[in-house]
Amino acid sequence: MSQRNLLRGAAVFAVALALILVGAAVAPYAVQLGGNDSADTQNAAKQAFDADELVATPGPESGEVAMDSNAAPKTVLIDVAHQNDVSESDVQPLVDALVANGHQVKYLTREDAQRDFNASLRRADAFVVVNPERPYTSDQLDGLRSFEDAGGRVALLGDPQSAGTTSILGLITVSVSSGTTGGDAGLTSDYGVSFGSSSLYNMHDYYLNYENVYAAPEGDTALTEGVDEVVFRDAAPLSISDDSVSPALVSGGETRVESVRKTGPYTVAAQSETVVAIGDADFLAPESAYEADNEVLVGNLADFLVSGDKESGAPEPATPEAGAPAGPAPGSTTGSAPTRGTTPTPA
Missing domain, CATH: 3.40.50.880 (Class I glutamine amidotransferase (GATase) domain)
Structure with a gap:
């Protein structure tokens, strides 16, 4: 046998072996997708592209802020x-x-x-x-x-x-x-x-x-x-x-x-x-x-x-600054306006 024929035979054998191996690998999936499993295949494809079926998996930086206190409304x-x-x-x-x-x-x-x-x-x-x-x-x-x-x-x-x-x-x-x-x-x-x-x-x-x-x-x-x-x-x-x-x-x-x-x-x-x-x-x-x-x-x-329990009425109304005249008493009918000293000075 010539060297050319020998090489040609080796190549044919390698191609045939590759086809056998590929067929063996694909065969299980071909069996699974055939016959009565076609409906399951269609459903799986639908879920893969249906946004309503998708579920987001929380990442490591997700969570929920939860409170343990059962305190009355504050x-x-x-x-x-x-x-x-x-x-x-x-x-x-x-x-x-x-x-x-x-x-x-x-x-x-x-x-x-x-x-x-x-x-x-x-x-x-x-x-x-x-x-x-x-x-x-x-x-x-x-x-x-x-x-x-x-x-x-x-x-x-x-x-x-x-x-x-x-x-x-x-x-x-x-x-x-x-x-x-x-x-x-x-x-x-x-x-x-x-x-x-x-x-x-x-x-x-x-x-x-x-x-x-x-x-x-x-x-x-x-x-x-x-x-x-x-x-x-x-x-x-x-x-x-x-x-x-x-x-x-x-x-x-x-x-x-x-x-x-x-x-x-x-x-x-x-x-x-x-x-x-x-x-x-x-x-x-x-x-x-x-x-x-x-x-x-x-x-x-x-x-x-x-979780605190603050006393009612605190803090009391601010008092007039030292030296400033006090404003009218609560309920007073006088027409004068309260002095600036009765309220905090703007920052």
Whole structure:
């Protein structure tokens, strides 16, 4: 046999062997799709292209903000009166959870604050402050102090830039990374917390990018019940100077402060009986609320806001400023208008 014929025979044999192998592989599927299974095949094809039959599989960043509290209906007042760098959509997961559980959410406008700040607080059980850019007046600070002393719940949330420029309404001092403080002392003696003005970052353990730091519970607080790990996209470190305030969330040991690049774990959330302070506001937004255990943290914050029992009638109406004449008594028929000293001075 010539070499050409020998090669031709080998090629024919290889083609025949390939056809046999392909047929053996396809045969089971041909049997399955034939005969009485044609109807099932059509149904499967229909489901594959029928939108009504599709079921979305939740990803790892999905979840639900749930509340455990069975508290009676309460009113939560969110401050938008002090040029707060926050929109309604930025806190929607928190608002939705509160409303779904029978509570009422209202927004304090600038007009309300100028008209009668204390009256707005009297109708509320909790007060939420997010990224303010205009300071409170002394009368408003007094009213908020009375509100908290009467059992009202207060939540203070601020990003580093906001904390560095507003002193968090004068309620707490601002602590820069070196440990110095600035701004109006306000209620520091009562709250014992200060916000850092520089962002935290972590080059070793982060979520998506190094500015998104992880934080884990510290100690045992109601704010972190059921939380293993949360993500803060722009976190400010907190300093605690009062034994009544407990750290609630602490960043990892490789976290650094942007201004001085000092490594260490940093407190990013703290809690007392009536006050919660969190050095981040972005975790409330819909795009961040379902990362890690953030939705659990949002639910716990909602539970905290409605779990208080504020005394009725607090805070009392603001008193006239020193040296200012008092306005007419309630029910007076005199035609004179109340003096400016009877209401808080606009910020």
